[in-house]
Amino acid sequence: MRTLTGLPKAHLHLHFTGSMSIPTLVTLASGQGVELPSALVDSVALEVPADKRGWFRFQRFYDIARAVVKGEDALRTVVRAAAVEDSEEGSRRLEIQVDPTSYAASVGGLQPALEIICDExxxxSAIAGVQVGVIVAASRIRHPFDARTLARLAARHAGQGPGDVCGFGLNNDEWEGDTAEWDGAFRIARRAGLPGVPHGGELRGPEHVxxxxxxxxxxxxxxGVRATEDRALLDELVAAGVSFEVCPASNVHLGVYPDLGAVPLRRLLDAGARVALGADDPLLFLSRLNDQYATARHVHGCTDAELAALARASIDASFAADHDKQAWRTEVDTWLADEPDAGT
Incomplete structure (x- = not known):
């Protein structure tokens, strides 16, 4: 089999704090004299049921980790570590998702927080060899007016290149708030040329999608995986050209599906959906980008040609410049043309 590390790809679903490895988290915590709970650093993947109690436990651990990301050096450390990790897995483009509100207090405000992240x-991108774009994401547990402030801030940094804000998202607990109330923020982002990348269709079903x-x-x-429960909706999304950021490990560890084989990757592909595999929160799920490709290969039976198609889809779904996408697609073709080896 051809090595998954050698497969050029784009990583489009990775959260800022959740991108860290346990050693990076421990280093940041030690620098602040913070003692972390053993359950966060014991190298056992978090598993919770897909209900309010389960989400609360996930969010509690995430908040503990986020609390040690304070100050400019810590923000830069998280970005740099994420880029290095992705580069080592063959990623050519990383679009890391962040709500700068969570880090603003330690660096003097929203704008400095985003500027530091974009600068790093x-x-x-230059040091690690992977192009890093930034997605600014609002949170469902904050007021929709806060999201409009973030959208205006994101608009001032919009672009396709390294360090630019390339999209606008909405994350956190899918059950919180009225989705329609965030439409104003997404309109502001679209007017600035920022595509929308909201969460939907993991904890809640097709009605929320x-x-x-x-x-x-x-x-x-x-x-978006729950869209597979309504074929008419799925067909509508595919026809509209909506891409799906599928994170198999997250789906299992958050209790959406009982095991990796139940994740509806094949159903999405058979419906003609463009799928970009992502790791979501490696810190808590202990599963990085190539682990998702390994799942596609070993659990869902994807051939190397199908893995190459998934990699191309991730590149096509990215917000990189067209000339960069073409170069990376050519590299995928080269990977597939090479003779298989003993790698996994």
């Missing part, structure tokens, strides 16, 4: 994304589609007009859906 440019530096890391339909709300996200109608009100937020996504270019990509964060997750």
């Amino acid at each position: 994304a440019r530096v890391a 339909r709300q996200v589609f109608r009100h937020l007009e996504p270019t990509r859906l964060g997750h």
